[in-house]
Amino acid sequence: MSRHFTVACAGLTALSTSSFFISASADNENQKQIDAQIQAGKVVFDSTCSAGSCHGGGGIGGRAPALTHAIPQDLITDTVLNGRPGTPMPAFKGILDSAILAQVIAYVSSLTSGGRQPTSVVVIPGSPSNASSGPVQSKTMPWLESNASVDPVGIGSEQGIPSAGAARFFDATKLTSCHTCHSYAGAGGPIGRDLASTDKTPLEICQVISNPKSASPGYAAVRITLISGSSSVGIEREENEEVLRYYDVSSLPPILRTLRRSAVKDVKPLTGTGIYDHTTLPYTKQDRLNLCAFLGKARGQVIGRSIGASGKQERFLPRAKSSWRQGR
Amino acid sequence: MLGFREVHVVSRMRVWCATLILVGTPAAPAELTPARIAGAQEEPQNWLTFFGNYGAWSYSGLGGINRGNVARLAPAWTFSTGDKGLASAPLVIDGTLFLLTTAGKVYALDAADGRILWMHAPEATPGSGPPRAALGMAAAFGMLFYVTANNHLVAIDSKNGGEVWDVQIEDPVQCSCGAGWAPLLVKDKVIVGQASEAAHRGQISAFDARTGRLAWRFFAIPGTGQPGHETWPQELWRVGGGSSWYVGSYDTELNLIYWGIGNPSPMLGGHYAGDKRYTESLVALDADTGEVKWYFQEIPNDKLDYDSVLEPVLIDATIGGRKRKLVLHSTKGGFAYLLDRVTGNFIHAFPFSDSINWTPGIGPDGKPLEPLLQLSDGRETVVCPGLFGARAGGHSSYSPHTGLWYTTSYEACTPMRPVEVAAPVEGQAFSAATYGKSALPPGKAPYIAAFDPLTGARKWTVFTDGPNLSSLLATRGDVIFGGDVLGHFWALDALSGAKLWSFNVGSGVTGIPISYSVNAREYIAIGVGPNAYSLILATDLLTAEQQVVMPPVGSTLYVFALPPRTQGMQP
Secondary structure, three states: OHHHHHHHHHHHHHHHHHHHHHHHHHHHHHHHHHHHHHHHHHHHHHHHOOHHHOOOHHHOOOOOOOOOOOOOHHHHHHHHHHOOOOOOOOOOEOOEOHHHHHHHHHHHHHHHOOOOOOOOOOOOOOOHHHOOOOOOOOOOOOOOHHHOOOOOEEEOOEEEOHHHHHHHHOOOOOOOOHHHOOEEOOEEOOOOOOOOOOOOOHHHHHHHHOOOOOOOOOOOEEEEEEOOOOEEEEEEEEEOOOEEEEEEOOOOOOEEEEEEHHHEEEEEEOOOOOOOOHHHOOOOHHHHHHHHHHHOOOOOOEOOOOOOOOOOOOOOOOOOHHHHOOOO | OOOHHHHHHHHHHHHHHHHHHHHOOOOOOOOOOHHHHHOHHHOOOOEOOOOOOOOOOOEEOOOOOOOOOHHHOEEEEEEEOOOOOOOOOOEEEOOEEEEEOOOOOEEEEEOOOOOEEEEEOOOOOOOOOOOOOOOOOEEEOOEEEEEOOOOEEEEEEOOOOOEEEEEEOOOHHHHOOEEOOOOEEEOOEEEEOEEOOEOEEOEEEEEEOOOOOEEEEEEOOOOOOOOOHHHOOOOHHHOEEOOOOOOOEEEOOOOEEEEEOOOEOOEOOOOOOOOOOOOOEEEEEEOOOOOEEEEEEOOOOOOOOOOOOOOEEEEEEEEOOEEEEEEEEEOOOOEEEEEEOOOOOEEEEEEOOOOOOOOOOEOOOOOEOOOOOOOOOOOOEEEOOOOOOOOOOOOOEEEOOOOEEEEEEOOOEEEEEEOOOOOOOOOOEOEOEEEOOOEOOOOOOOEEEEEOOOOOOEEEEEEOOOOOOOOOEEEOOOEEEEEOOOOEEEEEEOOOOOEEEEEEOOOOOOOOOEEEEEOOEEEEEEEEOOOHHHHHHHHHHOOHHHHHOOOOOOOEEEEEEOOOOOOOOOO
């Protein structure tokens, strides 16, 4: 009897424990998605809703009302989508796409509830994007140095620091920063491929950067010859019966040029050739190593923890010291 | 009696007619060149650049519509865009009116009757944020240039609206910034300012008009090793603000561009020391290189967001028997500064607002006198002028015919309360105070006033129903055109301020009036319908009673003219 009881109890415990784990992991997954949505919404809010001195950073209020008191989520949704007639609050439906609208609503909902809302991932009623209910894209401000590791990564016999690489990748003081053409996790330019999803090691990344003959498929260069006889090289973006559009990267920032088809004689791929000679970019050797460390998959090559000269991480600005010194 | 300008236009028409008879096809007007823009005063039938000329006068040399007959002004045609709001300034080039709408569409219309010649719709840019209304375009070389909500500068073909080139000025997500209110074409370059309230480093960029290539970039905050870098504490220079917001002016002889630079970040205070050059300055840049020829900082280490970004008005005048090249620069702080535009030397400053409590005045060195109003921790301080300054949107006008400068003052004040400033994060809000609703101090009312820029003497004052958020247009007919957010577009006597005419356009007027002529018939055009920015201002500056009677947001271009055969007649 007692044995049975024990087994039953153990079984029950096992059962409840496993179901607890199942629901906890589902809850965790749900909460992760909610958090990602809120965090993404904050990015949009900070640049769109707090800017122009409207709702203020963190919704503290400004020219528009504060968003720090309880507001029902339905009202938030309605206001964000449809605006508030008679006030400067515009309708954002059709201006921002629905995934972004959902992120903003999630963030504002979290602000107005002191973090208790939302309890599920926000979806926009009747939006077509609900059909493809994949995970909400998270924009995590990858340009912030603090979002990358400060731990040095071994690259051959040398090493680079991912956070310093992130700073160089997104350095707004330089036109030759990678983000002028490439994005990382969705932030940055559309000309080269997004570099967050690479499966290359830091060493392989360094080899790619130093070998311009290795463009990713879909981003290779074309030579466009005009009927007038002149020709130019660029990265094709799109074409239809009327026009051909391509990125001219012979100077930075890149220029999207539109040519009438009637003016174009032919377009030929420059097979296997990367248009941009990355070796000419004014990176120091250490810049390059840091970038490789930032972009490559470390695969356990972390070799230690770095401490700044002051003994703590510099909190003042999201930038690597190395890039601070170079200025404009 | 026809004025001189009309005779000029008529004689030009005769030449065209002669050509028509000889060739049998209409002669294509000469392509718009920078030289023509430089001589814009010689062709008042056109409106070739944002302010009408490089001097930022917002003045039309047409006088057929004048203070004697403006009371008969009536709509000639209207054009509705279908957007919300319309506050941009059209361009008129040889009989075609080009209009940038709030949603970023561009229309080419027959300037005589509003017929659509072509329309350019921008490609959808999901996630680019709500349109920050661009206020106008630049043109030359058979192209039009405009900025987009997602911080691109775009060139389109002025014959058919086809896109030519498109360049991203700066990543708008990372910097949380947009482009300034309109591009300015100078020689072979298109120049654009930058607009942001976030932690960022302000700049002005020049692109080659024909190719779209970046020609130069002026950083409003000097980088390491550059003069003025030492005026910034620690690493603040990377995100210390200095947006330019507005549009500059240009002296063709000196080859200098004049552009106003806005507040330092954090906005509204903080405890960072230093003069923070070139924030709150008027800068004179070499048009070819973007190098600083001179600068004049109006407010060192500003802590009240008194953006020195308003239009720099170029005035030539004789002072003490000497011919002088001058620039009159007004700021949100309520003072107008008269400088020598060759050297940047300060001549004098005068208040154009009656509602100023942040400084006792401007000293002989051009700097604000102590004691400066300080925001105190833990309590509210009423600041005058308030958050939107004496004037934040809508530009002034200068009439060389009357020699007077015409401006608006909002007169409102704003209560502000300091908040703790976190470390700056690029592209994120960076402000040191929060604020309440603006209000008029007792006994004060918003007005439009005329000043002698050389002495600062006020010639007349007209109090208005609510703050005037429109730009002003002065004409050689001695009429000042403007409008109010309650839906009236009106004409004032440039000599006395008397209201001569008013027309109910059914939606708030916050746009930019211009004047042009086709076949010697003169027109006054105004975009009607407040854009999002103007609505923010209106909501903050209007009383509750006024907000109730504010008309709905329309989006229509109104074009007025005198009934046929009355133009040029006296009453």
